Amino acid sequence: MNPVPDRDFDALKRAALQATSGWSEAKASMAIRATGLASSAGDRASLDVIAADFSVSRETVRRARNELLRALDAPPGTAADAVFSMLSLSAPFEPSAASxxxxxxxxxxxxxxxxxxxxxxxxxxxxxxxxxxxxxxxxxxxxxxxxxxxxxxxxxxxxxxxxxxxxxxxxxxxxxxxxxxxxxxxxxxxxxxxxxxxxxxxxxxxxxxxxxxxxxxxxxxxxxxxxxxxxxxxxxGTNGESTRIAEPRPTGRARPTSFTWGADGALLIEFSIPRGPSPVVAVPTAVSQIVDGREFGIEETEKQTRISVKNARLWGFGPLLSELGLTGGTRAVIALNLLSGTATISATRVKGTSG
Structure with missing residues (x-):
């Protein structure tokens, strides 16, 4: 049973319906189900089950749920905040590395x-x-x-x-x-x-x-x-035999991924480009929540490309490296403009703060 009085639960559900009034019917429904507000008992199906019901990806359901939770997280001291705190909606179980x-x-x-x-x-x-x-x-x-x-x-x-x-x-x-x-x-x-x-x-x-x-x-x-x-x-190998490539061969002591803020407000992430066909870069922990779940359009490239941040990692920039003349092991910087949703990649070095 939901420990929150029915009147408070109903108040939050009305707030959720109001917050999603401008959304598509499918998005609003999946978000409300994923937060547990679809039932007065607070029952929540897993994100995978909801995704299957709506024929969408699990990530789509997760984003809709999080957007609704942010909308309901009213300023401290307001009536809506009191209801939200009493209900204490926690995110439904999501499989993780703990599994x-x-x-x-x-x-x-x-x-x-x-x-x-x-x-x-x-x-x-x-x-x-x-x-x-x-x-x-x-x-x-x-x-x-x-x-x-x-x-x-x-x-x-x-x-x-x-x-x-x-x-x-x-x-x-x-x-x-x-x-x-x-x-x-x-x-x-x-x-x-x-x-x-x-x-x-x-x-x-x-x-x-x-x-x-x-x-x-x-x-x-x-x-x-x-x-x-x-x-x-x-x-x-050169003799046609199989060769293991697990051991990387750095030319010098590698530096960790780091970050700083540019004069224009952009988030600058400095990293060593991973070797391999599909490089992925871990975003420093201190700033990962700021950009997680977002996409950025890459500027100044012939082919329109977008990179994304998922689970505190940057994805999707591998195909651009050859065009930009960057190779594995090279020190590079990705500048993420949080306002415009755009990004640039360069070999420029900046002094950052380790994540």
């Missing part, structure tokens, strides 16, 4: 690939889109060390984020799809044509459509050419 399934999924990835650099782990994880079991990993390497120690089954090397390598201390049992991909790709660092992977799926008792879906989301695989897929963490 054992997340730890198993990461061990499964590392069982397939072998040890990977931290940047490569983040790039691999991004393919899961934040959906369970690929919920967001800890935002920085020290938090990652603590998490790995707590859940067990991992080995995290010494060093900073640019040099850390993560491995599975014990192998994780693979599901049928993962085992198939490992069997097909482990001896082929140069990659295999997508058509071949689909054609041979039937012989392994799998549907070609299942493998097609796995190729677009599985963290252990990566595209190495047009229609060609390989196991992450391998490449062909």
């Amino acid at each position: 054992p399934a997340t730890a198993r999924a990461l061990r499964r990835l590392l069982t397939m690939t072998g040890p990977l650099a931290w940047d490569e782990v983040l790039s691999a994880w991004a393919r899961g889109g934040g959906k369970p079991p690929y919920s967001a990993l800890p935002a920085d390497i020290e938090s990652m060390r603590n998490w790995a120690s707590r859940v067990g089954g991992f080995s995290v090397s010494d060093g900073d984020a640019a040099s850390v390598v993560i491995a599975a201390a014990r192998d994780e049992e693979l599901d049928q799809v993962s085992q198939y991909l490992l069997d097909m790709l482990s001896a082929r660092p140069g990659g295999i044509d997508r058509g071949t992977l689909l054609e041979q799926a039937d012989a392994a008792g799998l549907k070609p459509t299942t493998i097609a879906t796995a190729l677009s989301t599985h963290p252990a695989v990566t595209r190495v050419g047009r229609g060609t897929w390989a196991l992450r963490g391998q490449r062909l």
